[in-house]
Every structure is written in structure tokens, then in C-alpha cells.
Amino acid sequence: MSNITETAVEKFLEHTDSEAASFFEACVKCGQCAEACHFHLATGDPRQTPIYKLRPMERAYKRDKAPFSSLKKMLGLAPKPVTEAELKEWEELVYDSCNMCGRCTLACPMGIDIAGTIRKMREGYSAAGLVPEGLQRSAEFVKKTSSPMGVTIKALKAQIAHQEKATGIKIEVDKKGADYMCTFSSMEIMGYPEVLGAYAKLFKRAGLSWTISSVAYEATNVGVQIGSAPMAKEILERVVDAAEALNVKYVISPECGHAYGAIRWAGPNLMGRQFKFEVVHIIEVIDKLRREGRIPAGKKDDRRMTLHDPCQIIRRGGLLKEPRKLLNESCSDFVEMKYAGLSNFCCGGGGGVSANPRADELKTKAFSLKAEQLNGVEGLEAVVVPCGNCRAVFEDGFDEYELDFEVLGLSELVAGTLAGDDQKQG
Ligand code: SF4
Numbered sequence: 001m002s003n004i005t006e007t008a009v010e011k012f013l014e015h016t017d018s019e020a021a022s023f024f025e026a027c028v029k030c031g032q033c034a035e036a037c038h039f040h041l042a043t044g045d046p047r048q049t050p051i052y053k054l055r056p057m058e059r060a061y062k063r064d065k066a067p068f069s070s071l072k073k074m075l076g077l078a079p080k081p082v083t084e085a086e087l088k089e090w091e092e093l094v095y096d097s098c099n100m101c102g103r104c105t106l107a108c109p110m111g112i113d114i115a116g117t118i119r120k121m122r123e124g125y126s127a128a129g130l131v132p133e134g135l136q137r138s139a140e141f142v143k144k145t146s147s148p149m150g151v152t153i154k155a156l157k158a159q160i161a162h163q164e165k166a167t168g169i170k171i172e173v174d175k176k177g178a179d180y181m182c183t184f185s186s187m188e189i190m191g192y193p194e195v196l197g198a199y200a201k202l203f204k205r206a207g208l209s210w211t212i213s214s215v216a217y218e219a220t221n222v223g224v225q226i227g228s229a230p231m232a233k234e235i236l237e238r239v240v241d242a243a244e245a246l247n248v249k250y251v252i253s254p255e256c257g258h259a260y261g262a263i264r265w266a267g268p269n270l271m272g273r274q275f276k277f278e279v280v281h282i283i284e285v286i287d288k289l290r291r292e293g294r295i296p297a298g299k300k301d302d303r304r305m306t307l308h309d310p311c312q313i314i315r316r317g318g319l320l321k322e323p324r325k326l327l328n329e330s331c332s333d334f335v336e337m338k339y340a341g342l343s344n345f346c347c348g349g350g351g352g353v354s355a356n357p358r359a360d361e362l363k364t365k366a367f368s369l370k371a372e373q374l375n376g377v378e379g380l381e382a383v384v385v386p387c388g389n390c391r392a393v394f395e396d397g398f399d400e401y402e403l404d405f406e407v408l409g410l411s412e413l414v415a416g417t418l419a420g421d422d423q424k425q426g
């Protein structure tokens with residue numbers, strides 16, 4: 001067995017805890033998960049069947065850890081060892097072909113969490129150094145700048161200055177004792193900086209005390225995507241240390257899917273302790289401020305709009321009703337897409353896929369299902385996409401499938417339809 005294989009298999013076994021073992025034991029090979037996965041549906045390739053993507057880890061478990069595996073080995077009844085060639089062959093299935101979206105789990109009669117197990121499998125790949133180049137590059141940028149796209153504090157401050165000018169509202173950086181510390185994805189900072197202006201307008205109206213940290217403005221966590229717990233912890237530590245140094249009560253996770261799961265669900269486990277602050281998603285904050293009457297809704301946007309449900313915020317994050325309530329309050333013609341809500345299709349770029357250029361062709365194929373969903377809404381004019389990463393995937397997909405709808409974030413929509421916004425601005 002080569003070093004690479006040994007390291008990967010060792011990690012597979014280490015991460016085959018009782019939960020993963022019960023999944024491997026429970027699978028009845030019914031194939032129902034195949035009909036749920038957008039990669040399988042878009043390509044028709046049987047290798048894209050969700051449970052198939054876990055094969056090397058399942059084989060390592062059945063050979064070395066399952067009940068009676070030693071006896072089976074002695075009798076020559078155990079599965080063959082995983083080879084380096086197989087590991088390399090599966091690398092694309094593990095990193096390019098899974099957004100860790102969790103749609104297959106909804107279809108699985110045994111409730112097998114393929115997404116969570118892929119995450120564990122990536123730990124083995126990462127330990128063995130089998131990580132796609134694009135994700136490795138993102139990790140290098142993070143080391144230098146804390147951002148996977150290399151966005152520096154200088155670049156962020158320039159975007160802040162533009163938004164201050166556009167809104168006439170001061171945006172505080174490193175304000176000690178603020179109640180809320182906001183984080184953003186690099187994609188938002190560089191691609192959709194108007195989100196900074198939207199926060200400024202909403203929070204000013206609500207009278208919220210908030211700030212941005214100059215050392216921990218990035219919310220995304222490439223360590224979680226790659227499958228490296230030590231890297232994920234290091235990235236998270238920056239945010240936790242900054243929030244605790246600023247003595248804030250809350251850290252706001254932005255309109256970004258995986259960033260929310262990384263800090264809110266995986267965060268305390270990665271750090272091995274509870275935080276001294278609470279993590280809240282921006283949608284929860286806006287919803288709360290609206291319920292408290294601090295950001296009243298004004299004239300509604302009358303365009304026909306729909307909502308894309310980012311998997312990690314809605315299906316895996318539980319924020320199903322709040323964005324719909326806010327949309328109905330902000331738009332007079334909100335229409336749901338087919339498969340909306342918990343069974344929505346991923347945009348194809350989640351789970352680190354959009355940071356991996358090798359996966360571009362497959363990602364674009366998977367977007368054909370999103371294009372079908374959007375085209376299924378008659379007279380559609382705009383789509384609200386509350387995730388910066390999904391927004392960028394939508395824009396690429398729109399070029400490919402010749403779609404012409406406006407894409408906007410939820411914070412911008414709510415900020416743009418505040419009551420009396422025209423008098424209050426500035
Ligand atoms: S988690 Fe999503 S992308 Fe991954 S196999 Fe399941 S349905 Fe496919």
C-alpha cells in the first residue's frame with residue numbers, strides 16, 4: 001500500500017464513527033438517491049449516484065472496521081483493499097461531483113447523510129494531499145489574506161468607502177463594544193458590494209450597533225470545503241478571536257450558504273468550546289428587526305420574483321419561512337419555483353465546487369436543472385438569491401443558458417423597499 005493510500009485509508013477509518021458505520025450498514029442499494037442528485041440527473045452517469053461516491057470509504061470500512069472484518073479477511077471474504085489508482089479516480093467524484101447539498105438524504109429511505117459522509121471522506125483525501133488545485137489555491141490565499149479570493153483589508157475599505165458615499169451612512173470598522181460584528185464572503189465584497197450599503201441602511205434605520213473587523217471580515221471557510229479540520233479551525237479562530245476581542249454579543253453570518261454551517265453548526269465542535277457570542281444569520285437578524293417594527297416595509301417591488309433556496313441556509317440550515325415572509329412583504333408578485341424549499345436543487349457550485357475550475361463543465365451541466373426551474377415560472381423577471389456564491393454561479397449559468405432575469409440578494413431587496421426610504425436615506 002502506498003503512503004498516499006495508507007494515509008487516506010487511515011483517515012477514512014478514523015472518520016468512520018458509529019454514525020458513518022451505521023450508514024454503510026443501512027444502505028439497501030435501492031438507488032433512490034440517484035434520482036435526487038442534480039449531477040446524476042443532469043448527466044445520466046451512473047457514477048454520479050450519491051452512494052457510489054462513497055465507495056472507497058465504504059470498502060475501507062467493510063475491510064477493516066465492520067463487524068467480523070478480521071475473520072472475513074482470514075477467510076478471504078473481505079473486500080479488496082482500496083488502491084491508489086481508485087483513490088485518484090474517485091477524487092473528482094468526491095470534490096467535483098458533490099455540493100454537499102443534502103438533497104439525496106431527503107430521498108433516501110434509510111436517511112443516509114451522504115453530504116456529511118462526503119465531508120468525512122474529504123478529510124482522508126486532504127490528509128493524503130489529494131485536493132484539487134483550485135481549492136489548494138484558495139487555501140494559499142487564505143493563509144496570506146484570510147480570504148479565499150485574496151481580498152485584502154485595503155480592498156474591503158475601498159468598497160466600504162464607495163458604499164458610504166452611495167448611502168451617506170458611516171460604516172464602522174473595529175468598533176469595540178458594538179453589539180453585532182458582520183462577516184461577508186469575498187464574493188459579496190468584490191462582486192456585490194451593494195450588500196454593504198444594504199446592511200448600512202437597514203441597521204441605521206433599526207438603530208443597531210454594529211461593526212466590521214479589519215482582521216476577520218471573511219466568513220467562508222475553505223478548510224471545511226477541503227475537508228481539513230485543522231485548517232477549518234485555524235480559519236474559524238480568526239473570527240472567534242476578533243469577535244471576542246471586540247466584545248460583541250453577536251456575529252452575523254452573511255448571505256452565504258456554507259459559511260453559515262461552518263461557523264454555526266461545525267464551529268463550536270471545531271473549536272472544542274462554546275463561543276462568548278451568539279452566531280446569527282443575516283436573514284434571522286432582518287426578520288427579527290422587521291418583527292420588532294424597526295425596519296417597516298414600504299412600497300413593494302412589483303416585479304414577478306422567485307426565490308432560490310441555498311441548500312446550507314434552507315435545507316440544512318432550517319431558515320425556510322423567514323426569507324419567504326420577507327419576500328412577501330417586499331414584493332407584490334412572489335412566485336415559488338417547482339421544487340422550492342426543502343427539496344430545491346443546488347445551483348451546482350456549493351461545497352467548494354465553484355472554487356474548483358476543473359469542475360466548471362459539470363457545474364454548468366448541473367445548472368440546467370436550475371434553468372428549467374426558472375423557465376418554469378411564467379413571466380419571471382427577477383430571482384432573489386441569498387448567497388453570494390450561488391449568485392456568481394447563477395450569472396455564469398445565465399450566460400450559458402441565455403437567461404435574462406435580474407439576480408439580487410435578500411438584504412438589498414429589503415433595504416430597497418423600506419418604508420419612507422426616500423426621506424430617510426442619508
Ligand atoms: S449531497 Fe447533493 S450533490 Fe452530493 S451526492 Fe447528494 S444530492 Fe448529489
Ligand code: SF4
Nearest residue numbers: 027028030031033108
Ligand atoms: S437511497 Fe439510501 S439506501 Fe438507497 S442506495 Fe441511496 S444511500 Fe443507499
